[in-house]
Amino acid sequence: MADTKKELKLAVLIDADNVPYSNVKGMMEEIAKFGTPTTKRIYADWTKPNASGWKSVLLEHAITPIQQYSYTVGKNSSDSAMIIDAMDLLYSGKVDGFCIVSSDSDFTRLAIRLRESGMKVIGIGEKKTPSPFIVACDRFVYIEVLEGAVKKKTRKPAAHPANAKKPAGPVPVEKETVTKVDPQTIELIETSIDDIGDDDGWAFLGDVGSLIVKKKPEFDPRNYGFAKLTPMMKSLTDIFEIDERDSDKKGIKHVYVRLRLG
Numbered sequence: 001m002a003d004t005k006k007e008l009k010l011a012v013l014i015d016a017d018n019v020p021y022s023n024v025k026g027m028m029e030e031i032a033k034f035g036t037p038t039t040k041r042i043y044a045d046w047t048k049p050n051a052s053g054w055k056s057v058l059l060e061h062a063i064t065p066i067q068q069y070s071y072t073v074g075k076n077s078s079d080s081a082m083i084i085d086a087m088d089l090l091y092s093g094k095v096d097g098f099c100i101v102s103s104d105s106d107f108t109r110l111a112i113r114l115r116e117s118g119m120k121v122i123g124i125g126e127k128k129t130p131s132p133f134i135v136a137c138d139r140f141v142y143i144e145v146l147e148g149a150v151k152k153k154t155r156k157p158a159a160h161p162a163n164a165k166k167p168a169g170p171v172p173v174e175k176e177t178v179t180k181v182d183p184q185t186i187e188l189i190e191t192s193i194d195d196i197g198d199d200d201g202w203a204f205l206g207d208v209g210s211l212i213v214k215k216k217p218e219f220d221p222r223n224y225g226f227a228k229l230t231p232m233m234k235s236l237t238d239i240f241e242i243d244e245r246d247s248d249k250k251g252i253k254h255v256y257v258r259l260r261l262g
Contacts, residue, residue: 008035008096008120011089013082014063015102016044019125019143021053026146027124028061031099034122034139039089041066043082079106086110090117097121100137103129111136123217140218181224181232186239188212188219193240193257201258202243205229208257230255 012031031037040063044051047069058065068081082100089095097120100107104125111121111133123129123137127144134140192211197203209229212219226232233240233255241260244253 006096009038009094010035010097010099010120010122011039011086011095012037012041012063012099012101013086014040014042015079015082015100015104015107016042016051016054018102018104021057023143023147024054024057024061024063027101027143030124030141030146031122034099034120035097037099038095040064041085043068045069079104082107083110086114090114090119095119099124101125102133105130105133108133108136134218137217139213141220142218142223145220145222181236185219185224186236188216189233189236189240190259193259197258201261202256203258205233205255205257233257 010031012028028037040061042054042058042063043066044054046055046065046067054065057063066081066085082102086098086100089098098114099122100111101124107123108130111123114121115136115138121137121139123133123140124143124146125133125140127142129140129142189208189212192208192215193201193203196207196211221227221229221232224232226235234242237260239260240257243256243258245256247254
């Protein structure tokens with residue numbers, strides 16, 4: 001039987017003019033969730049001072065810099081170089097998908113063309129990224145979300161004096177700031193559950209999440225302060241019912257959801 005969970009070979013193309021260099025590590029870790037980045041290229045006019053911040057992180061992450069001179073003032077020549085390279089990689093047959101790191105809507109047509117050829121397209125950019133580019137991707141991740149995750153990982157607990165008494169009860173956990181889930185997202189979740197729910201309205205949460213991303217590529221529980229979809233749904237128990245069912249694997253639960261009746 002063929003392996004249906006084949007690891008995707010990804011071409012990572014970074015537009016250095018339209019994304020910050022501050023969290024390259026977070027970007028690469030996120031990309032690794034989708035597949036193996038076999039090609040990593042970054043495009044800029046490296047003779048310009050504003051590209052200097054990227055130079056220190058390229059070797060660390062084995063990203064190949066591509067020099068593209070700006071022949072005309074006000075024109076972004078890196079866009080053309082990225083598009084040409086993307087099409088060359090597409091026809092080479094050596095990759096299964098692309099990760100386009102940019103906040104520029106000029107790559108909308110490229111994303112559409114790659115998907116028409118059966119490629120998986122993941123976009124990474126800032127929240128200012130225009131909607132046409134976001135919806136042209138299979139999945140879109142906001143850089144701001146990745147930056148927040150890195151800050152959370154590096155946050156250290158406050159030190160206690162050596163002679164301080166330990167509290168008798170459990171140590172209180174710092175509450176994370178959770179963005180209120182907007183009505184449009186609630187409606188999106190509701191319609192997705194309704195689309196794939198069984199006769200009793202129950203739907204497997206993993207399938208619900210996949211369908212939501214197909215409808216809205218930028219959907220991510222981290223946008224609302226949750227690491228995963230399950231805790232996000234559990235925060236909405238006034239709207240949704242949660243049913244955790246035993247699976248074939250010991251200790252693993254399958255989570256099902258439905259609209260709260262009545």
